[in-house]
Amino acid sequence: MDCQPLIKQLVYKCLNIDHACLLCDEPSEQHHPLCLACEHELPWLDEHCSRCALPLPMAGLTCVQCCQRAPAFEQVVALWHYGFPVDSLISRFKHNRQWPLGRLMAELLGHGLQHRYDEGLEKPDLLLPIPLAKRRQRERGFNQAGMLARWLSVPLAIPCDERLLVRIRETTAQQDLHAKARRRNLRAAFSVMHGRMIENRHIAVVDDVLTTGATAQAIAQLLRKSGARRVDVYCLARTPKPGQA
Incomplete structure (x- = not known):
């Protein structure tokens, strides 16, 4: 036997x-x-831009866009390409309230971040989730970025503040817009409450997916103007350029 x-x-x-x-x-x-x-x-993101995590053919490169104009954030950390089955898992978490899937992905992102801290990535002082538009939060009932940030906060021992960064203007859904329209759509859309709380601090902004980076750029610019020393972006997945496999 x-x-x-x-x-x-x-x-x-x-x-x-x-x-x-x-x-x-x-x-x-x-x-x-x-x-x-x-x-x-899972579609692990191994080769990507060293700044914005855009999928690239080789590791250790910086994409053309980041070379031409450095973003306001220092670095994007993403675990996966936005492809099957991660795209489906994120959609089911956001739109079908399948929270165990979100919790699982946050746990894996936490493991990945801890590994990078051990390898020398600077650990932030504070996690700030990207705020959801009030109308969409009422419809959905929760902010997926806020849940991810809370799930990351405890195992990584990094405080999370869901009230410091607020959305002060309703905007059109970003997925319906091209890159330039996304940037216009986000002008004056966010505000920082109690700016002294982020002065000279390293902030990590948390979201589920980074697409063009317009939202991350707008928020990073705002945080830097408000006195943040460094801004990173933590997300589950990074999309490729349109038309890129």
Whole structure:
């Protein structure tokens, strides 16, 4: 009789590892509810721009846009390409209230960030989620960026403030606009409450997906003008340029 499966099950129970994988429903055999096979199949973002995390053919490069005009943020940290199945997971988290999926992705992002801190990435003083438009927050019932920031805050031991950065003007949904229109759409859309709280501090802005970077740029500019020493952006996924695989 082969006792290996039984021994493995006992080990997992002793370690309180009894999750089912949220993608395939098989035993995850890990501390988070994702099996190794599904974890390896995620679209990990390995080669990307060193500033804005735009997917590139090689690692260690800076994209043309960031070379021509350096963004107000110092660095974007994203785990994945915005592709299957991550795009579906994010959509189900945001629009179908499948919060366990958001919690899982935040946990994996937290692991990735801790690894980068260990390798020398400067750890921020404060996490600020990108605020959602009031109308969309009423419709959705929650701000996905706020939930991600809270889930990151505890394991990373970084304070999170959901009231310091506010949206003061309703805007058209960004996904319906091209890049230049996105920038126009965000003019004077945000404000910082109690600006003295961010003076000379390193801030990390948290969101789910970075597309053109217009929102991150607008907020980073505002934070820098308000006295922030450095602004980074933490997100789950980064989209490629339109038409790029």
